[in-house]
Amino acid sequence: MQIRIHAVEKNITTLGPGRRFGIWVQGCDRKCPGCMSPETWNPKGGTLYNTSELAEMFLHSGCDGITISGGEAFLQPDALAEVIRLSGNPGVIIYTGFLYEELLLRQDAAPLLAVCDLLIDGAFIQKLQDGKNLRGSSNQRALPLTDRYRETAASAGTMPAQIEFFLHDNVTRLVGIPSPEWLERVKKINW
Numbered sequence: 759m760q761i762r763i764h765a766v767e768k769n770i771t772t773l774g775p776g777r778r779f780g781i782w783v784q785g786c787d788r789k790c791p792g793c794m795s796p797e798t799w800n801p802k803g804g805t806l807y808n809t810s811e812l813a814e815m816f817l818h819s820g821c822d823g824i825t826i827s828g829g830e831a832f833l834q835p836d837a838l839a840e841v842i843r844l845s846g847n848p849g850v851i852i853y854t855g856f857l858y859e860e861l862l863l864r865q866d867a868a869p870l871l872a873v874c875d876l877l878i879d880g881a882f883i884q885k886l887q888d889g890k891n892l893r894g895s896s897n898q899r900a901l902p903l904t905d906r907y908r909e910t911a912a913s914a915g916t917m918p919a920q921i922e923f924f925l926h927d928n929v930t931r932l933v934g935i936p937s938p939e940w941l942e943r944v945k946k947i948n949w
């Protein structure tokens with residue numbers, strides 16, 4: 759099975775506990791004003807990976823778990839569920855623009871929900887952005903679907919958000935949820 763991906767990054771620490779393998783999926787039709795990743799919107803953009811290839815990358819990364827952001831994860835639920843299964847079912851955090859209640863009504867969401875430990879749900883709303891950890895805006899909920907990340911879920915929104923940078927030969931990647939002020943400062947940096 760194939761999956762369309764915008765980016766992957768290993769050893770991220772700002773989107774969940776421990777050292778995590780970040781997967782940013784490609785494709786989102788929600789177009790939230792202020793979205794910090796509009797380059798993930800095009801459903802035909804990004805890069806096609808085999809699910810087994812992505813799982814191998816995780817298994818060789820030394821990371822403790824997987825965080826899936828986007829883009830919209832639930833536009834490719836079967837492929838993501840397969841990546842997680844082939845990765846040995848590590849701890850999984852998923853960001854989605856859907857509400858949990860909406861996902862429960864979608865049959866196609868079930869395989870991915872079944873392997874998700876912590877769901878950060880709801881569309882990003884710019885005017886509710888408050889610079890707090892784990893979520894982009896205060897309407898978003900951190901819902902533990904298993905016991906694995908219950909403490910992490912309880913801590914969402916209680917601390918200042920953090921960001922981190924990953925420097926590669928051809929790209930500098932910002933990971934985390936910057937406040938509007940931080941995002942403006944980052945945009946002014948002459949890389």
Ligand code: SF4
Pocket residue numbers: 786787788789790793794795796798828829830854855881882
């Ligand atoms: S759901 Fe996420 S990726 Fe999609 S437009 Fe909204 S903030 Fe951007």
